[in-house]
Amino acid sequence: MSARLYRLPAVVRRLILIAWDALAWILGMGVFLSMRNEAVAPDQARWVLIYTITAVALQVIAGLGTQQYLGRNRIGSFIDAASTGFVVGGIALLAGTAFVLAADDFPLRAAVALPCLALIFMAAARLAFRAIVESRPRSAAANAVPAVVYGAGNAGHQVATLMDLAEDAPYRIVGFVDDNRDKRNLRVRQHKVLGLGKDIVRVAKERQAQAVILAISAASPDLIQRLSTACDEHGLDLMVIPPLREMVGGQVTMGSLRQLNVADLLGRRPIKTDLSAIADYITGKVVLVTGAGGSIGSELAAQVHRLGPAKLILLDRDESALHGVQLELYGNGLLDTDDMVLCDIRDEDALRRVFLQHRPHVVFHAAALKHLPMLERFPEEGWKTNVLGTRNVLRAAYAVGVERFVNISTDKAAAATSVLGRTKRLAERLTAWYATEYQVPYLSVRFGNVLGSRGSVLIAFRSQIEKGGPVTVTHPDVTRYFMTIPEACELVMQAGAIGRPGDVLVLDMGEPVKILDVAKRMIAESKKDIEIHFTGLRDGEKMHEVLFSEVEAGSQSEHPLISEVHVPALDPDDLAYDSEEGISQMLDAEPTGNPLSSTSAKVN
CATH class of the missing domain: 3.40.50.720 (NAD(P)-binding Rossmann-like Domain)
Structure with a gap:
């Protein structure tokens, strides 16, 4: 049903929404008149009808003026609901005050009850529409890779929305895990949080998942390292979302999901800067x-x-x-x-x-x-x-x-x-x-050291790996900051x-990292069998860099x-x-x- 509705031209969908909101006022009037204990005098009924017609006209004018009926907000979203409430509230205040002051026969209770009833009908339709849309079957479910999402926060919700609504979603979410115990019974778009982060392997096996999606934009290198090791040991593909600064508008997109790389392990600390001081x-x-x-x-x-x-x-x-x-x-x-x-x-x-x-x-x-x-x-x-x-x-x-x-x-x-x-x-x-x-x-x-700069060890390792090796490391114990x-x-x-x-x-610079570990990680990412050769420290080169000297x-x-x-x-x-x-x-x-x-x- 929702799919057929979405295939209708935009102008038709918007006319349906306008018609429903107009009908909501009429239904509200009917409920109001039927709920009164005493009989409604003809003059009162006439004024209630005029009030309703006026409210319908104002609803259409205000909806078009605020672009509510022109696709400004997603139907059934929080912003759409708030916008509808403001419009109805404004009509109730403006029209209600005018009719109470201008018409002695206009019942005061109508100015309060009728907008509330109309808003209930409008909200009910939007809620039903959203429920239908969100529960619609995914066209790519049969071919998608089953995945567990690590992180049930805002990024996790975005990932779930992407996978549930995309026509050709590459992954099918089978559950969530999150380190926050308070989210134990939470459902993210009907997907249940099945355990804590430490339960990721168990949950993946129980749900027959083949991949893990790390939906934490500010994940620490330590967490990424532990999760990567666990996924490698149990044959799970690990996908990550990029750090927040790399996402346009802070939004997760299908294109932003990517496989883990060595930069995620070495340089994903949240950096907070005072932009006002810099801009000054x-x-x-x-x-x-x-x-x-x-x-x-x-x-x-x-x-x-x-x-x-x-x-x-x-x-x-x-x-x-x-x-x-x-x-x-x-x-x-x-x-x-x-x-x-x-x-x-x-x-x-x-x-x-x-x-x-x-x-x-x-x-x-x-x-x-x-x-x-x-x-x-x-x-x-x-x-x-x-x-x-x-x-x-x-x-x-x-x-x-x-x-x-x-x-x-x-x-x-x-x-x-x-x-x-x-x-x-x-x-x-x-x-x-x-x-x-x-x-x-x-x-x-x-x-x-900065990752990816010209002449950096990552560039050298990547070139050596592409050529089939060997990868050269100066010393098995040498460390660097990244x-x-x-x-x-x-x-x-x-x-x-x-x-x-x-x-x-x-x-x-965080904690120093062993260059040998970097080489091993990059070789593992390449899925090639490549040897590592140790060449020895070069003249002037330190085993371990320091940020401060003894003096x-x-x-x-x-x-x-x-x-x-x-x-x-x-x-x-x-x-x-x-x-x-x-x-x-x-x-x-x-x-x-x-x-x-x-x-x-x-x-x-």
């Missing part, structure tokens, strides 16, 4: 991003763009990278606008001209050389870009009065043992000097809002996921200008902290 220093301002074509720079550019800056300047030395980020942000890659700047931060004169032309208020400095083994081989290149290049950007920024400067650093700057770490440490110190010397909010933000690019950039922007002059803000004392900032640490300032005039002298200065300038934080052990 970005919205309506000229913002410049160096290294805008890189993984971090391009994501920073995207997040800044959403906050409505007066102008967003994207600077990079790689024209292809600029082309890609312009396509991503604006849908074209013509590279013919002055906000796309091709410039190398090593070229101080060119950089100064860019800053003088655009006069940015805010700078995010993400340009850097970051590949550790390459910089170990070519330390002078790291010196030129990461140290002298940062000095050039700082000089240009201060010269044009940049209000806020955020230098993107790395956890390798803590207890630095590599060229990468040492150059980024010096960049932090240069930023601190400008901040303390001129009392301006220039600061650095330090974080670890977070996703959006998470890192959200916190970088938050750090820019709360950081004080000269701060080095350290992002909470640094971190303290809590205003944000629970951001700590702050002090680094000694370094006057840019004290920098060596010759590359060889600079490398010597770089190696001798900073203590490495705990020498046991890295190891030269090799695995052959």
